[in-house]
Amino acid sequence: MTLHPMGIELLQLILLPLLAPAFAGWVKIVKCRMQGRTAPGILQPYRDIRRLFNKDVVLADNASWIFRVTPYLAFGVTLMTAGIIPLISVDLPLAATADIIALVMLFAIVRFFTALAGMDIGTAFGGMGSSREMMISSLAEPAMLMAIFTVSLASSSTSLPQMVSVMANGHFMIRPSLAFSLIAFILIALAETGRIPVDNPATHLELTMIHEAMILEYSGRYLALIEWAGMMKLMVFFSLGIAAFLPWGIAGSGEPLSLLLRGLYFVAKLAVGGVVMVLIETGLAKMRIFRLPEYLGSAFLLATLGMIAFFILE
Amino acid sequence: MSPLDIAGFSVLLLLGGALCAMLLSRFERLLIPAAFSLATLTSLATAVAGFLAVLQGTNNAATVAMGLPGLPFNLRLDPLAGFFLVVIGLLSTFVSLYSIGYLRAYRGKRPITRLVVCYLLFLAGMSLVVLADDAYFFLLAWELMAASSYFLVMYEDEQAANRRAAFLYLLVAHVGAIAILLAFGIMAGLTTGVASFSNYTFDAMRAGQLSPAWAGGAFFLAFFGFAAKAGVIPLHVWLPEAHPVAPSNVSALMSGIMLKTSIYGMMRVAFDLIHGFPWWWGGIVLCFGLVSSVLGVLYALMQHDLKRLLAYHSVENIGIILIGLGLSMIFTSFDFQSLAALALVASLYHTLNHALFKGLLFMGAGAVIHATHEKNMEEMGGLIHLLPWTSALFLVGCISIAALPPFNGFVSEWLTFQALLLSPALPHPLLKLLVPLAASLLALTGALAAACFVKAFGVTFLGSWRGHRKKEQIGEVAFSMRLGMLLAALSCLALGVLPTLVMGWMDTVPLKLCGARIATSAGRFGWLWLTPSSQERASYSGPVVFFGLIAVVAATYLLLHVRRTAIRRAPLWDCGFERITPRMQYTATSFAMPIRRVFGFFFSIREQVEVTSPPNHPVMADSLHYRLRVRDRFWNWFYEPLSDIAFWIARRVGRLQQGRIQIYLLYSFVTLIVLLAFLG
Numbered sequence: 001m002t003l004h005p006m007g008i009e010l011l012q013l014i015l016l017p018l019l020a021p022a023f024a025g026w027v028k029i030v031k032c033r034m035q036g037r038t039a040p041g042i043l044q045p046y047r048d049i050r051r052l053f054n055k056d057v058v059l060a061d062n063a064s065w066i067f068r069v070t071p072y073l074a075f076g077v078t079l080m081t082a083g084i085i086p087l088i089s090v091d092l093p094l095a096a097t098a099d100i101i102a103l104v105m106l107f108a109i110v111r112f113f114t115a116l117a118g119m120d121i122g123t124a125f126g127g128m129g130s131s132r133e134m135m136i137s138s139l140a141e142p143a144m145l146m147a148i149f150t151v152s153l154a155s156s157s158t159s160l161p162q163m164v165s166v167m168a169n170g171h172f173m174i175r176p177s178l179a180f181s182l183i184a185f186i187l188i189a190l191a192e193t194g195r196i197p198v199d200n201p202a203t204h205l206e207l208t209m210i211h212e213a214m215i216l217e218y219s220g221r222y223l224a225l226i227e228w229a230g231m232m233k234l235m236v237f238f239s240l241g242i243a244a245f246l247p248w249g250i251a252g253s254g255e256p257l258s259l260l261l262r263g264l265y266f267v268a269k270l271a272v273g274g275v276v277m278v279l280i281e282t283g284l285a286k287m288r289i290f291r292l293p294e295y296l297g298s299a300f301l302l303a304t305l306g307m308i309a310f311f312i313l314e
Numbered sequence: 315m316s317p318l319d320i321a322g323f324s325v326l327l328l329l330g331g332a333l334c335a336m337l338l339s340r341f342e343r344l345l346i347p348a349a350f351s352l353a354t355l356t357s358l359a360t361a362v363a364g365f366l367a368v369l370q371g372t373n374n375a376a377t378v379a380m381g382l383p384g385l386p387f388n389l390r391l392d393p394l395a396g397f398f399l400v401v402i403g404l405l406s407t408f409v410s411l412y413s414i415g416y417l418r419a420y421r422g423k424r425p426i427t428r429l430v431v432c433y434l435l436f437l438a439g440m441s442l443v444v445l446a447d448d449a450y451f452f453l454l455a456w457e458l459m460a461a462s463s464y465f466l467v468m469y470e471d472e473q474a475a476n477r478r479a480a481f482l483y484l485l486v487a488h489v490g491a492i493a494i495l496l497a498f499g500i501m502a503g504l505t506t507g508v509a510s511f512s513n514y515t516f517d518a519m520r521a522g523q524l525s526p527a528w529a530g531g532a533f534f535l536a537f538f539g540f541a542a543k544a545g546v547i548p549l550h551v552w553l554p555e556a557h558p559v560a561p562s563n564v565s566a567l568m569s570g571i572m573l574k575t576s577i578y579g580m581m582r583v584a585f586d587l588i589h590g591f592p593w594w595w596g597g598i599v600l601c602f603g604l605v606s607s608v609l610g611v612l613y614a615l616m617q618h619d620l621k622r623l624l625a626y627h628s629v630e631n632i633g634i635i636l637i638g639l640g641l642s643m644i645f646t647s648f649d650f651q652s653l654a655a656l657a658l659v660a661s662l663y664h665t666l667n668h669a670l671f672k673g674l675l676f677m678g679a680g681a682v683i684h685a686t687h688e689k690n691m692e693e694m695g696g697l698i699h700l701l702p703w704t705s706a707l708f709l710v711g712c713i714s715i716a717a718l719p720p721f722n723g724f725v726s727e728w729l730t731f732q733a734l735l736l737s738p739a740l741p742h743p744l745l746k747l748l749v750p751l752a753a754s755l756l757a758l759t760g761a762l763a764a765a766c767f768v769k770a771f772g773v774t775f776l777g778s779w780r781g782h783r784k785k786e787q788i789g790e791v792a793f794s795m796r797l798g799m800l801l802a803a804l805s806c807l808a809l810g811v812l813p814t815l816v817m818g819w820m821d822t823v824p825l826k827l828c829g830a831r832i833a834t835s836a837g838r839f840g841w842l843w844l845t846p847s848s849q850e851r852a853s854y855s856g857p858v859v860f861f862g863l864i865a866v867v868a869a870t871y872l873l874l875h876v877r878r879t880a881i882r883r884a885p886l887w888d889c890g891f892e893r894i895t896p897r898m899q900y901t902a903t904s905f906a907m908p909i910r911r912v913f914g915f916f917f918s919i920r921e922q923v924e925v926t927s928p929p930n931h932p933v934m935a936d937s938l939h940y941r942l943r944v945r946d947r948f949w950n951w952f953y954e955p956l957s958d959i960a961f962w963i964a965r966r967v968g969r970l971q972q973g974r975i976q977i978y979l980l981y982s983f984v985t986l987i988v989l990l991a992f993l994g
Contacts, residue, residue: 076867122777127900134765141761
């Protein structure tokens with residue numbers, strides 16, 4: 001018995017939003033252990049989301065429809081990306097919808113609307129968050145695409161399933177280009193998902209917040225959706241990294257047992273990835289905002305080095 | 315009726331309309347709807363003619379025995395011209411509709427007739443540029459377009475700044491026109507000699523063979539001339555001056571389609587008249603495109619005049635179009651026909667897209683200015699509550715230009731990315747490496763454009779009202795204006811969602827110019843998937859993204875919308891700060907501050923802070939003034955030295971002018987002697 005590709009697609013679309021809070025909880029647990037604090041338990045993000053969903057929404061008087069649409073859009077678009085990235089199978093009907101460039105642009109829609117929502121109420125904090133977020137993203141996006149281009153040059157495709165199959169099925173070779181672009185990708189993923197050293201998801205200190213400043217006026221179910229979309233985005237970025245750089249064990253048949261095995265393999269990769277991220281976050285302090293161009297510039301440089309290495313060495 | 319007949323008749327109607335408008339100048343109330351209905355219909359006919367010409371993929375040519383004796387007008391409508399006719403016709407249909415409502419505000423304040431006449435002549439001029447098939451007629455049409463648009467820019471001529479902007483525009487346009495004239499001169503003169511005027515037809519130039527050096531000279535003269543009109547950096551300075559001062563419907567046309575006629579000219583010269591060139595020509599075009607796109611968007615970010623900001627974005631988008639064009643030339647020179655076709659389609663598609671979204675944005679900016687009587691974004695805010703239609707339509711334009719799916723700007727940028735990523739096919743090792751770097755610069759441009767339009771939309775439409783005018787006086791704009799914008803917005807969506815159909819239609823253009831077509835789609839439900847080279851390589855599905863987004867967001871709303879909880883409206887929170895005023899919002903200047911700081915070396919920035927303290931408390935601040943001036947560096951690097959040199963030479967030459975009749979008689983005498991000595 002094999003599962004129809006559409007079934008795998010649906011499975012992915014359902015499991016990713018359900019597992020994303022658990023992943024966020026896992027990251028939090030590891031981080032607490034690492035910093036000598038007591039961990040809240042892996043289910044805490046679920047409880048947070050449920051609590052927010054049960055609360056009334058307090059909406060500012062001059063909030064427009066943009067402010068109210070953004071949470072649904074952010075959640076919906078992030079969910080859509082979850083159907084496009086191959087997690088446990090490359091045979092996804094929806095994967096042809098968007099290649100990796102279009103995928104990056106789908107994230108950009110979420111950012112565009114979140115930044116607009118930040119400016120919608122007309123507070124200084126919202127505008128500050130939007131301004132900073134757009135500055136960071138405008139530096140991060142070229143570096144991100146540069147890192148991705150190197151991988152897609154190696155597999156001469158920008159379609160994710162094709163990249164995964166070429167990289168995983170071809171004979172294994174050490175590619176210096178991919179090493180460079182992996183480092184660049186990690187640096188940028190930290191920036192894009194708003195982690196230390198670029199942004200701190202746990203802070204509400206005026207001078208340092210970026211993403212939190214934009215969503216400061218949200219409450220109730222709107223906030224729940226945005227938080228949940230944020231957790232999903234973190235997981236999606238990890239999945240993207242896994243698909244682009246560690247694609248082994250994604251492709252395979254549609255048999256339930258094999259699917260389950262690959263699912264466990266995927267979870268293991270995620271868990272290890274989370275630990276790596278916590279190590280980075282714990283080891284570094286948050287940067288001043290105007291140091292970020294150097295940080296993102298070095299990410300871009302690494303990605304460029306990766307590309308040069310591809311053309312010279314491979 | 316052949317497509318050429320339709321296009322020719324609509325141009326004749328426009329010219330006739332301009333003549334009638336002069337006679338009808340007494341009846342302004344009638345003039346506006348009559349003239350602009352005529353413009354709408356003829357533009358629609360022009361678009362249809364272009365559509366049919368591209369669909370049929372054949373050449374229609376005609377010779378009209380007009381003009382000078384022995385020098386008839388040659389007209390030709392081939393797929394390339396047809397494509398640009400569609401660009402011209404489509405946007406001018408929407409803008410003409412919009413103008414009916416927009417110009418009502420001018421009635422009784424200033425003479426309308428001049429505007430109407432120039433507008434009609436301008437439309438006719440642009441169509442003729444595309445239809446012309448000989449150098450003489452081309453330049454005639456080119457000048458008709460330049461002169462009529464000069465008067466349109468000058469329309470509000472009581473302000474010195476407007477007159478200066480129009481003069482600058484005329485100056486650059488004519489420096490460009492001279493270069494184009496010289497380019498045609500080289501091509502016509504060197505292919506068959508200057509003996510007869512028939513060499514000035516494009517057919518003669520196509521048939522001729524130029525030596526590489528002369529071909530290069532002709533191409534780069536033409537490129538310079540067209541680049542001056544297109545606003546390619548460093549020849550862009552007239553653009554941010556001229557576009558904001560023209561009436562908004564005219565800025566929409568100038569930015570949306572007049573700049574595109576220069577793209578047409580470049581394509582015509584490179585692929586049709588010269589055909590056959592070394593790769594570095596394309597490389598140079600590509601470099602100019604990259605510089606224009608990155609610097610254009612950076613300068614745009616620094617603006618707080620809404621229309622100036624949009625004008626700089628035209629520089630950026632022309633840059634993106636040139637990236638595709640340059641790449642297509644590179645691929646052509648190495649005989650990669652299908653890759654060249656892909657890059658050319660990316661460039662053409664962006665031309666069409668930019669015409670539509672930039673037209674939409676300028677129309678939206680016009681509506682905002684019409685409603686608020688403000689040009690400065692820092693004096694606006696919160697308009698989303700006052701202008702619900704305009705704001706929603708302007709948002710569509712913002713999303714399109716920021717290259718976000720599922721709208722049209724994304725499709726053409728995505729195609730450009732795909733074309734750039736095909737560089738490993740190139741045999742030249744340097745190109746292999748540099749072309750992907752160009753892709754990263756394109757990504758930078760896209761991301762900065764998104765930042766810029768978050769700023770433009772956020773500061774203008776979101777937050778609360780900052781202006782001096784009473785909020786209650788601001789109301790939604792006239793129906794015809796909304797209709798014009800709505801149609802443009804719908805076209806942006808349609809071009810984004812159904813790119814495969816459009817590309818299937820425009821296949822004949824790359825087939826004629828590059829000798830190949832792109833495989834837009836493959837397999838079952840082919841129209842759903844855009845696969846420019848092959849399905850394994852890359853794919854994008856506009857319909858699935860669009861309807862998928864709607865479905866997923868709707869499902870999210872239905873499943874996760876908790877009905878038990880209520881929405882309570884309350885004053886804004888802002889971390890508990892109570893006395894917040896609209897002046898405390900982020901402004902356009904503050905929004906762009908981080909980017910200004912990161913990319914500061916591209917601008918000449920003068921920042922002044924003046925603090926005055928009360929005499930008895932030197933530490934306390936009484937009042938604080940902040941002045942910021944951000945200028946294009948090109949003014950100091952390029953134009954100020956140039957104008958200094960021009961003045962210096964003029965002063966030297968000016969010594970000839972003594973003001974005494976004896977001296978002037980002496981000059982005449984010397985001239986006569988010299989002439990006699992040489993010619994006698």
